[in-house]
Amino acid sequence: MKAIKIVKExxxxxxxIPQPTVKDGHVLVKVDYVGFCGxxxxxxxxxxxxxxxxxxxxxxxxxxxxxxxxxxTTDLKVGTNVTVNPYSNCGVCTACKxxxxxxxxYNETMGVQRDGAxxxxxxxxxxxxxxxxxLSSKELALVEPMSVGFHAVDRASxxxxxxxxxxxxxxIGVGAxxxxxxxxATIIAVDVSTEKLELAKKLGAKYTINSATEDLHAxxxxxxxxxxxxxxxxxxxxxxxxLAAIAAAAYTGRVLYIGYAKEAIPFxxxxxxxxxxxxxxxxxxxxxxxxxxxxxxxxxxxxxxELITGVFxxxxxxxxxxxxxxxxxxxxxxxxxx
Numbered sequence: 001m002k003a004i005k006i007v008k009e010x011x012x013x014x015x016x017i018p019q020p021t022v023k024d025g026h027v028l029v030k031v032d033y034v035g036f037c038g039x040x041x042x043x044x045x046x047x048x049x050x051x052x053x054x055x056x057x058x059x060x061x062x063x064x065x066x067x068x069x070x071x072x073t074t075d076l077k078v079g080t081n082v083t084v085n086p087y088s089n090c091g092v093c094t095a096c097k098x099x100x101x102x103x104x105x106y107n108e109t110m111g112v113q114r115d116g117a118x119x120x121x122x123x124x125x126x127x128x129x130x131x132x133x134x135l136s137s138k139e140l141a142l143v144e145p146m147s148v149g150f151h152a153v154d155r156a157s158x159x160x161x162x163x164x165x166x167x168x169x170x171x172i173g174v175g176a177x178x179x180x181x182x183x184x185a186t187i188i189a190v191d192v193s194t195e196k197l198e199l200a201k202k203l204g205a206k207y208t209i210n211s212a213t214e215d216l217h218a219x220x221x222x223x224x225x226x227x228x229x230x231x232x233x234x235x236x237x238x239x240x241x242x243l244a245a246i247a248a249a250a251y252t253g254r255v256l257y258i259g260y261a262k263e264a265i266p267f268x269x270x271x272x273x274x275x276x277x278x279x280x281x282x283x284x285x286x287x288x289x290x291x292x293x294x295x296x297x298x299x300x301x302x303x304x305x306e307l308i309t310g311v312f313x314x315x316x317x318x319x320x321x322x323x324x325x326x327x328x329x330x331x332x333x334x335x336x337x338x
Contacts, residue, residue, distance in 0.1 A: 004118035004317045004336065007054040009046030012318040020123040027074075027129050028067040029082060032137035033311075034117045035060030036320060036334045037145055038170065038237075043112075044321045047262065050112050058116035058336070059086035059109055060144045062137030065129070072126045081132040083140040083294075084117065084124060086110035087284050102151065102284040109284070118317070120338050130290055138311075139297050139304060141335055142171070146293045147285035148258065149175020149235065153183065154289065155282045156231045156256045160184030163224055165248055166205075168235035169196035171307065171333050172258055176233045177203050178296060185231075188223060190216065193329040199306055220248055228253060233282075239265050246271050254278040311335045 001019045006012055022028040040057040042048040061084040065076050076082070088108045089101035096104050110116040132140045149172045158164055162185045166173050169191040180187050181204030189200035192212040201208055209219050220228070228250035234241050237259025245255050246267065255277055272279065296302065309331045312320040317336060324331045 001120035002314050002338070003056050003120070004058070004314060005054050005056050006040075006043050009053075010044065012044070012321060014314060014317070017119065019121050022067045022069040022123055024069050024071045025126060026069040026123050027065060027072065027076065027126050028069075028121060028123050029063035029084075029129070030066050030121055031061065031063050031117055031119060031338045033062040033141040033335045033337055034058040035141050035145065035171075036324065036336065038172075039109075039112055041321060041324055045325065048112070055111065056115040056118050057111040058118035059084075059111045060141050060333075061086065061117045061122075062132075062140035063117075063122065064137065066121070069123075069126075074126050074129075076126070076129060076131060081135060081137055081140060083130050083132055083143045083290070084110075084122070085128045085130060085287065085290065086117070086144060088114075100286075102286050107284070118314075118336060130287075130294075133294065133298065135294060135297055138308070138335065142304070142307060142333065143290055143293045143297070144285070145171040145333065146175035146178065146296075147289040148172045148282075149177070149233075150179040150289040150292050151285040152176050152233050152235070152256045152258050152282040153179035155280055156233065156254045158183050158185050158231055162186070162230040163188065163250075164231040164233065165190060165220070165229035166200075166233045166235060167191075167241040167245060168259065169193070169200045170235065173233070173235035174200065174203060174307065174332070175293070176235060176258075177205055178302070179292070180231075180233075181205075182296065188220070188229065195330055196332070199303070199332070202303065202306075216244060217247060224250070227251075230254070231256065233258065235259055237261050239263055243267065246275075246277070249275060249277055251275045252277070254280065256280050256282050258282045307332045309334055311337050314338060
């Protein structure tokens with residue numbers, strides 16, 4: 001079967017690898033669509049410290065059940081559209097014992113610490129398979145990245161009385177915006193891309209700030225009467241936005257970091273104390289977050305086609321990543337169709 005592999009920095013190859021066979025407690029699925037995410041792009045750029053090349057990327061999956069292994073007790077049937085929980089957990093570390101397996105100390109995400117989903121077929125434990133109901137495989141390929149943003153909003157305990165500022169309007173930031181809107185919060189979206197800010201507005205952001213052309217903090221002072229945002233969600237992973245998040249937060253506000261910063265950051269820690277901030281990390285997503293995203297997508301109000309910048313053939317995977325690298329500001333999500 002065909003598989004996409006990032007073999008070295010800037011180089012993708014299409015491989016022929018053996019097709020897996022189903023085994024006890026597992027399910028064989030035919031992969032329909034897989035999304036390229038920011039971590040895959042960083043792997044392609046040689047900037048992902050969690051990856052050892054070569055690796056098969058991909059963990060944003062829309063697939064179809066082909067065969068059920070023995071000893072599988074499930075309502076799944078052959079032909080069911082599904083998505084996949086791509087994270088692993090050990091069950092014994094502190095995070096797992098605290099019922100937060102998404103933050104497992106020994107997590108291995110598909111396409112990052114282990115080979116991923118950009119193959120024609122996958123065999124996975126039945127507990128990692130999530131039935132998609134009436135959602136299409138294309139819609140299901142958007143569930144995982146959106147769920148990461150949903151999880152951040154849950155971690156921040158966002159309510160309808162909160163002003164929420166979201167740095168970064170890529171797919172994960174979009175997920176955070178959608179979830180915060182569903183909770184009734186007032187959203188301020190920040191990005192350097194006019195196109196992404198326009199979509200954020202369409203998805204429910206009340207205000208937008210283009211930090212490339214506007215004075216972020218002056219504009220924020222106007223929008224919040226100089227109070228700052230009750231919740232700041234950082235979905236970029238840059239030094240500038242990490243620092244700006246602390247400055248943008250209201251006194252006693254909550255700051256959520258999703259993006260991985262690629263360098264050490266010198267914080268002025270007086271504001272941690274003076275503002276009595278709650279500073280939290282947000283990692284991956286839970287089964288509840290997956291379910292919440294799927295319930296949202298079933299409403300059919302999400303402009304799916306605007307979130308999918310392009311759909312590429314397997315043979316054009318190199319072109320897909322190069323196009324994203326050349327025009328990062330306009331890309332939401334790229335899908336590979338198998």
